[in-house]
Amino acid sequence: MSHTTADIAVVGAGVAGLSSALALADAGLDVALITDARAGEASPAAGGILDTGHGFILPAHREMMRGARDLWPAFSAMLTERTGVQIPLNRDGVLELATSIHEAERLSALATDEAEWLDAVALAALEPNLAHAQGALRFRHDGAVNPLVLLKALKQAIGRHVHARVISQTVASIDPGSAAEGVTVKMIDGTTLTAMRVVVACGAWSGSLPGVPMHLPISPVRGQLMSVASKALRHVVMLGDGYVIPRGDGRTIIGGTEEHMGFDVRHTEEGAQRVRALAAAILPALGTAGMLSTWAGLRPMTRDGLPIIGADAEVPSVIYACGHGRNGTLLTPLTGALVAATVAGTQQTTDATPFSPLRFT
Numbered sequence: 053m054s055h056t057t058a059d060i061a062v063v064g065a066g067v068a069g070l071s072s073a074l075a076l077a078d079a080g081l082d083v084a085l086i087t088d089a090r091a092g093e094a095s096p097a098a099g100g101i102l103d104t105g106h107g108f109i110l111p112a113h114r115e116m117m118r119g120a121r122d123l124w125p126a127f128s129a130m131l132t133e134r135t136g137v138q139i140p141l142n143r144d145g146v147l148e149l150a151t152s153i154h155e156a157e158r159l160s161a162l163a164t165d166e167a168e169w170l171d172a173v174a175l176a177a178l179e180p181n182l183a184h185a186q187g188a189l190r191f192r193h194d195g196a197v198n199p200l201v202l203l204k205a206l207k208q209a210i211g212r213h214v215h216a217r218v219i220s221q222t223v224a225s226i227d228p229g230s231a232a233e234g235v236t237v238k239m240i241d242g243t244t245l246t247a248m249r250v251v252v253a254c255g256a257w258s259g260s261l262p263g264v265p266m267h268l269p270i271s272p273v274r275g276q277l278m279s280v281a282s283k284a285l286r287h288v289v290m291l292g293d294g295y296v297i298p299r300g301d302g303r304t305i306i307g308g309t310e311e312h313m314g315f316d317v318r319h320t321e322e323g324a325q326r327v328r329a330l331a332a333a334i335l336p337a338l339g340t341a342g343m344l345s346t347w348a349g350l351r352p353m354t355r356d357g358l359p360i361i362g363a364d365a366e367v368p369s370v371i372y373a374c375g376h377g378r379n380g381t382l383l384t385p386l387t388g389a390l391v392a393a394t395v396a397g398t399q400q401t402t403d404a405t406p407f408s409p410l411r412f413t
């Protein structure tokens with residue numbers, strides 16, 4: 053059976069693995085990115101919203117998300133320069149809609165420098181098709197990217213990188229071995245690879261990779277999305293669990309469900325109806341707009357909704373880049389930077405303590 057070596061192995065080529073592999077290769081390490089392709093991968097299923105306004109209770113976490121978001125212009129420019137792929141980056145703001153007077157009162161009280169309150173008149177001026185609403189909180193600097201174009205650019209950047217190679221294989225197990233021996237990665241075809249370190253970036257499957265030293269509290273949370281033919285809105289709009297993401301090319305993505313169904317990756321008629329209902333609550337016409345496609349993916353969700361990025365507490369040759377939950381697209385540039393800093397042992401510009409694996413040990 054064949055055996056190869058690398059400085060570092062990265063397992064999984066979603067946005068977490070790709071951004072990690074790119075940052076590590078840029079640091080001059082010989083990187084082997086080992087991945088299979090499987091139904092339910094989160095990265096191509098994502099809506100791509102760069103949302104820093106929702107779900108982060110602690111101000112420190114919101115600040116981290118904003119820091120990650122603000123890396124995007126330079127990150128997408130870097131990828132474009134290397135690959136020629138233009139990643140559509142929408143930073144027009146994300147609207148959190150108020151459809152009742154009560155919600156308008158609640159949201160308007162939350163206005164800050166980052167989030168301006170638009171009353172019904174101001175909202176209608178910005179988005180005429182939302183004239184029925186009572187107003188919206190506009191997270192000024194949030195927006196969206198197109199995840200499929202992002203993946204294309206990342207894959208091309210890796211494919212062209214002198215320090216990176218891709219091995220299309222399923223990893224059967226990792227054996228962290230000793231510090232002197234390095235980590236052995238076993239593939240299901242029997243081939244092996246030895247590296248000084250391994251990055252676990254297997255999304256929702258990270259916790260079930262045999263040999264991972266710690267118990268990773270990551271559960272798959274299914275999300276169903278749909279693409280419809282509509283140019284009705286220009287901004288990303290959110291209301292409750294529902295959201296609308298205009299792609300600017302006649303397609304609008306509507307979503308999204310959060311379902312605890314294990315590794316069931318099917319998209320269902322029930323899910324499609326739920327997605328339609330969520331979108332119709334934002335703009336009734338979206339409830340009946342022509343469907344272009346529908347799909348599902350598995351969010352790799354931790355107990356606290358934050359990713360796990362950093363070295364294992366006991367086995368520092370194993371580094372985690374997983375559990376990105378609802379925010380993996382947003383966190384793409386930061387994930388690679390944090391993994392590369394962990395490997396290099398350099399001071400990180402972002403305090404990554406909230407993402408530390410130690411919080412679960």
Ligand SMILES: Cc1cc2nc3c(=O)[nH]c(=O)nc-3n(C[C@H](O)[C@H](O)[C@H](O)COP(=O)(O)OP(=O)(O)OC[C@H]3O[C@@H](n4cnc5c(N)ncnc54)[C@H](O)[C@@H]3O)c2cc1C
Pocket residue numbers: 063064065066067068069086087088089090092093094095096097098099100101102103221222223224253254255256257258261274275276277308348349350351352373374375376377378379380381382383
């Ligand atoms: C429906 C939906 C909507 C979303 N919307 C947004 C959004 O609007 N904004 C946002 O920021 N985030 C969003 N997310 C979240 C985001 O997509 C994820 O957090 C992110 O993509 C996770 O990336 P990942 O690389 O960790 O996992 P994945 O993309 O799932 O990649 C994991 C990779 O590991 C590979 N793999 C697994 N096990 C093995 C193995 N044993 N051997 C080899 N390869 C293996 C898989 O094949 C896959 O390629 C959404 C997710 C979903 C599902």
